[in-house]
Amino acid sequence: MSPRRRDAEGTAAARAERRAELLATAAEVFASQGYSATTVRQVADAAGILGGSLYYHFDSKEAMADEILSTFLDEMWASYEGVLGAGLSARDTLEGIVVESFRTIDLHRPAVVLYQNESKHLATSERFAYLRESRSRFEEMWLALLERGVREGAFRADLDPGLVYRFIRDTVWVAATWYKRGGRLSADDIAKQYLALFLEGIEAG
Amino acid sequence: MSPRRRDAEGTAAARAERRAELLATAAEVFASQGYSATTVRQVADAAGILGGSLYYHFDSKEAMADEILSTFLDEMWASYEGVLGAGLSARDTLEGIVVESFRTIDLHRPAVVLYQNESKHLATSERFAYLRESRSRFEEMWLALLERGVREGAFRADLDPGLVYRFIRDTVWVAATWYKRGGRLSADDIAKQYLALFLEGIEAG
Amino acid sequence: MSPRRRDAEGTAAARAERRAELLATAAEVFASQGYSATTVRQVADAAGILGGSLYYHFDSKEAMADEILSTFLDEMWASYEGVLGAGLSARDTLEGIVVESFRTIDLHRPAVVLYQNESKHLATSERFAYLRESRSRFEEMWLALLERGVREGAFRADLDPGLVYRFIRDTVWVAATWYKRGGRLSADDIAKQYLALFLEGIEAG
Amino acid sequence: MSPRRRDAEGTAAARAERRAELLATAAEVFASQGYSATTVRQVADAAGILGGSLYYHFDSKEAMADEILSTFLDEMWASYEGVLGAGLSARDTLEGIVVESFRTIDLHRPAVVLYQNESKHLATSERFAYLRESRSRFEEMWLALLERGVREGAFRADLDPGLVYRFIRDTVWVAATWYKRGGRLSADDIAKQYLALFLEGIEAG
DNA sequence: CATGAATGAGTGTTCATTCAT
DNA sequence: AATGAATGAACACTCATTCAT
Incomplete structure (x- = not known):
């Protein structure tokens, strides 16, 4: 060289x-x-x-937001691909997605917060069309996963899938608001506890 | 007259x-x-x-936000008082609080969204000190409730209380982001399903 | 009737x-x-x-200023006419004008202050053309009076008439800024002392 | 360098x-x-x-006024110090102060006019507290000077000192309203004539 | 790479003025 | 005579952006 x-x-x-x-x-x-x-x-x-x-x-303030958001979304989807392509059961896939989501929060916390707070607003601009695409891709992924889980007998059938999707989506991503690297609980710790909550609830027994 | x-x-x-x-x-x-x-x-x-x-x-744009937020918080706390003063078990209290929260969302959706998105930012101003107070009162209420539930044997003891608090808090209030009055699911419907999720999780039987 | x-x-x-x-x-x-x-x-x-x-x-804010100023100027000029038409010596005329000026201040203090502070600015508008007229009429009156006084041997000839005019004009009218009715010194008291100052100065002997 | x-x-x-x-x-x-x-x-x-x-x-329109006024007042007081510290008689001190005042008007005419017209109004704001301080310092200086002059036998004792103070103060500073650099009379010319007026009056012989 | 002075559109806010009641 | 809600132009000020250096 x-x-x-x-x-x-x-x-x-x-x-x-x-x-x-x-x-x-x-x-x-x-x-x-x-x-x-x-x-x-x-x-x-x-x-x-x-x-x-x-x-x-x-080029502009918007360009900064653009690069921040697209970088984070690219990495998030790449990490999801790894889970989705591994041929896991619905239950294990859910676990994998949640774990990867918290890892994404760990690595891209400010970007996730930005996404959480501003994507709705920004997505109206053509420059941020990929936000809309990502959102619907995300929804499709989750609905398919939840339905597969019901078919596989892993998840309850009495819950509204759209509602459960939103429930999990919101819970996971809003965590970026308060998550702090190096705090009492690591991203994996939180992922584990959240999975317990999603799957089993807080009720004793 | x-x-x-x-x-x-x-x-x-x-x-x-x-x-x-x-x-x-x-x-x-x-x-x-x-x-x-x-x-x-x-x-x-x-x-x-x-x-x-x-x-x-x-008087100002800020004064509008102030009045919107304080009105909503006042009504929310009034509805909570009704539940908290009824002498219910921890489990039933949780149910009541969640139901009232969704009724609050039903009545004050835009105010809740405003609170969700801007309270962190606004609370730094002295005018909005009550946002900080409300937040900590909210946290104390939930932690006390969750601990009582564990003592009463109603809730699992193996979960981090702070985490469960944030989990429920976020999930409920973020719902204001997408909730639409007159949609497929009423506020009470959503409350019921969310309670099932909190308490029992999505895992089949 | x-x-x-x-x-x-x-x-x-x-x-x-x-x-x-x-x-x-x-x-x-x-x-x-x-x-x-x-x-x-x-x-x-x-x-x-x-x-x-x-x-x-x-009709307008301007109309109020207009009426305030024109009323005061009308009364001031009416009082001056009385002095100017009395056939007095230059020295006595000066005395009369100064006394009447302080009486005007006594009766129209706020109007005089308004005139003092804003007439320059307002006079640019056509509505307030009379302010310009009054100003030049005032100047002519004073210059004529001072020149007559010099001719009559009452006033010193070594001073610039334009300067003396401005000196007296400013001193008298600015007094409206601090004059208070019912204070230690009446308008006539002040007139008397000011006349002493104009005529003899502060120097002893 | x-x-x-x-x-x-x-x-x-x-x-x-x-x-x-x-x-x-x-x-x-x-x-x-x-x-x-x-x-x-x-x-x-x-x-x-x-x-x-x-x-x-x-930072603001007010900040401009602030800087204009404080700069002018600082220079004015600095020039006064020179006179006051020179160990002159009351009469000569008065002469020096008046001359310096007209030099200040010559150098800072617009600032003096601004001070004249707006200081009363601005001084109510805490930012302009120094205007109040300067005003009272000014008054003390003049009253002390006039009293000293009376004691030294230079000035008449039959005049109200507060009145004479206001008389001189107003006359000098209001001159900024009409003074024009490069006009028929220089600042020093005006100072000289004004001093003649203050000290001896306009009365002949 | 970065500065610093400037741009110009836009923001929250003020205020003289109008007018139906 | 006076109210009170509204107007609309203007105001002090902000800020994303540009560009010569």
């Missing part, structure tokens, strides 16, 4: 790294203050640069 | 009614677009008046 | 009285807060009515 | 200069139209930039 080539890669890599850094900062601020309530200057302040300087890296 | 008195009551009532109308409209818009992303003009448009005219009725 | 006629006069007089009351209130508020910084509502509050109600009596 | 250092000083100086330019423009507009009657846009127009751009340099 020639020095030239190393340099070129070095700058490209450095640039990508800087982008990632800035996006992480932006996601943090968006998550904690809300996307609309956050000014570009606040993001820049948190990154230690001036407001205008962000525009060297990104 | 003299005509004078009727007139006075009439105008006072009319004024209160107008305020309530405008607040309902504002809550709807705040809930659907987000508080920060909503302009005062959008609220006014939805109410069929001009932006500045809202300021005849309210 | 028939009862009808008395009624008509009664209402007309009552109306005029109410106008005068409201104008006095408005002048007070304009003087203390500044014309631009005063809202119509503040004037109405001070008068114990609602903002819109003022428009039954006056 | 390294180039870096020169650059840093250069930009800091350039920034300070731009601020000073903008403040001079703002003071001019405030003085000619009145602070309340002046819009931020008018100031910006006069400076050849857009309204919003002013906020890059200043």
Whole structure:
């Protein structure tokens, strides 16, 4: 590898790294203050640069949200593929999806919060059409899984599938709001307890 | 009752009614677009008046959010008092609280969504100190209830109480995001199914 | 005089009285807060009515200022005529004008303050052309008086007449800013001391 | 001096200069139209930039007034210190103070006019507490000076000191209203004539 | 890469004014 | 005479964005 080539890669890599850094900062601020309530200057302040300087890296505030959300969704779906393609039972698939969801929260907490709070609003714009697609894909996945579980005799048949879907979806993702890395409970701990709740409920016996 | 008195009551009532109308409209818009992303003009448009005219009725945009949230919280706590003061078992109390929560969502859906999305942000302002108070009162109520349920042998002892609290809290209130009055499932229907989920889980028999 | 006629006069007089009351209130508020910084509502509050109600009596905020200023100027000039037409020496005329000026301040303090603070600004509007006229008439009167005094040997010839004019004009009218009826010094007391200052200065001996 | 250092000083100086330019423009507009009657846009127009751009340099319209007034008062007091600390007789001190006052008017005419017209109104705000302090310090200085002059036999004892103080204060500062740099009379010319008026009056011989 | 000054559209808010009652 | 709800233009101020340096 020639020095030239190393340099070129070095700058490209450095640039990508800087982008990632800035996006992480932006996601943090968006998550904690809300996307609309956050000014570009606040993001820049948190990154230690001036407001205008962000525009060297990104086209717009919206572009930052876009990159934050699409990155997180891509990784989430990739991790789901692994579970869905493993040929597991409905019950084990559910377990796998929930575990992966909490791992996603662990890795992308601010992005998940941003998604939770703003996706409904952002999805109306054409730029964020993939949010709508992801949402319906998500719904289809869950409904299919729940129905398969009922057919397999693993899940109760007396519950409304649409309701159960929303129940699980909301419970899992809202957890991103309060989850803190390095807290008393790890993401896997929470996943385990939530699974117990989903599957068995809180009632004794 | 003299005509004078009727007139006075009439105008006072009319004024209160107008305020309530405008607040309902504002809550709807705040809930659907987000508080920060909503302009005062959008609220006014939805109410069929001009932006500045809202300021005849309210001091500020913040004052509208304040009145929307405090009204909803007051009614919610009043309905909770009825359940908590009835001398019920932990299990029946939980049932009552969840049912009342969904009735609150039914009556104050936009306010609940506003609370869900913005309370964290708003609570930092001194004007909204009551949001912090309500939050901690809510947490204490639930933790006490869950612990009593464990002592009474009604609830499992192997779950983290803080986690179960957040689980139920989030699940119930996030439902306001998608709940629609007059839909396939009534608020009481949803409450019943959610209770089945909380108590027994989705696992078959 | 028939009862009808008395009624008509009664209402007309009552109306005029109410106008005068409201104008006095408005002048007070304009003087203390500044014309631009005063809202119509503040004037109405001070008068114990609602903002819109003022428009039954006056066409506009400007119309109030107009009436306040023109009334005061009319009375001021009427009082000056008395002095100027009395065939006095320049020295005695100066004395008379200064005394009348302080009497005007005593009777129309808020109007004088309003004039002092806003006439420059208002005079640009055609409606207030009379302010410009009054100003130049005032200047001519003073310059003529001072020149006559010099010719008569009553006043020093080594001072710039334009400067002396401004000196006296400013000193007298600015006094309206701090003058309080019923204070330690009456308007006539102040006039006397000011005349001593104008004529003899503060130097001993 | 390294180039870096020169650059840093250069930009800091350039920034300070731009601020000073903008403040001079703002003071001019405030003085000619009145602070309340002046819009931020008018100031910006006069400076050849857009309204919003002013906020890059200043926090608010009030902040501009603040900086204009405090700068002028600081310089005025500094110039007074020079006179007061020189160990002069009361008569010569008065002369020095009046001369310095007209020099201040010469250098800060718009600021003085702003002070004259708006300080009473602005001083009610806590931000402008220094206006109240300056006012009382001013009064104490003058009263002490006048009393000393009487004791030293330089000034007449038959005049009310409070009245003489207001007389001189008003006369001097109101001159800012009409003073024009480069006019027929210089600031020092006016000071000289005003001193003649204060000390000896207009009466012949 | 980043700065810093500026833009210009838009925001919450104010306020003189209108008008049906 | 006065109310009270509304108007609509204007205001101080914000902020995403641009661009010469």
